[in-house]
Amino acid sequence: MKALASPFVAALVMVLSAPPAIAQNIGAENQLDAIIKDGKLRVCTTGDYKPFTFHDKTADNYQGIDIDLAKSLASSLGVEAEFVATTWKKLLADFTTGKCDIAMGGISVTLERQKQVFFSEPYLVNGKAPIARCEDEAKFQSIADIDKPDVTVIVNPGGTNEKFVREKLSDAKIEIYPDNVTIFRQILDGKADVMIAESVETELQEKLHPGLCAINPEKPLQYGEMGYMLPEGAVVFKAYVDQWLHLAKATGEFDRIYASHVK
Template identity: 40%
Template structure:
């Protein structure tokens, strides 16, 4: 049994090692920056019915590629496979509302933070005063809906052991589960709560919580190469200081 456990441990460690991750020099030589995006997290990135993408980080991906002197290629990924896809060298940088976590930081580099956000509940407007604390939500009769594989599911797993939690596979359609009374609440990042409330006026509302349930940074997540991180950080620092990112986010949220 010890030998088996040892082999499993070695396999696990090997699985966490990036497969020949590309350096900035290799990206420039190839002429293409591969950007991983889920396409399901407005206003950062959202895949439209015609297959095109819109969002603040879609714009930012193009701007970063220009600064690096290469073209951009958007690589589809999911929150569940985000880490595996990066480690398998399917993309160079993940963008689109990626939360900084210790697990992710242990295998790849994060840029300087793009913004700070936190988990808040989104509910039907009639229930906005009903679900204002974690305790209000964590009850057997409360139907929580969550998308798979990311920090939303981790938060639900950790904080709602008594609620009826259902994993819904499509983050683009998940909010209609609440609107159509098939679920009561979803806890997600405040930026997404505010966006979905704006596009579903009078139907979906932010719960009247006094503050977010937690705080977390959003950043760009990239393969480990000091030159790549330095280039991304230099560009992003200037972009944030100029207000270009804030303008792109505001436009995407319209």
């Protein structure tokens, strides 16, 4: 007999074969039905993380890879995508208190987050890479190069960038800067020497800020994966999101969206 390839089918088999008490609990937590009934998919996103999520305040709309993919996911369910503003510092708290159904926008999969939420299958393998003024590129090739008392590392608060910097750097000066949109300008202006962020972000910011160079983004300082944050226990909803993501990649939709924001 052929193995069941679809995560959605696998989840349904698990529900149908589960003992009555477990099956009832899974049904009670079926986020998928609630979203369809409500007619909207509430998406928590920070809006400050190009190319994944960016809130254009002048036009009051969201743009980015994960914004377009959120709209695709909502469309597949026959509902509207509604974007809920959050910050990296408040992301987990906002999500676990039920402010949204899914969180999207360049979110790193971490074991600490996994303790409180589900994640979709990873949609992008990514890692941390430095970005600095191009004339300083040769100076910051490794963690050891960066972790020196005369080096100022700038970082946005509350996310995995800050976590990485605090875990890996003990001698460098760490400057917390709250605006993740204008943070790269601080390096160009000489107020900081380097930032460590996701490699794909550093490549984009290199294009947006002439004078900045992404340093070895093809060889990140740390392995990482990105995924979509889902409610803990929402087995059927996770299976649906995983299958939608699989089809988006198989049909080329994912690649088209990604290329429209990165290349």
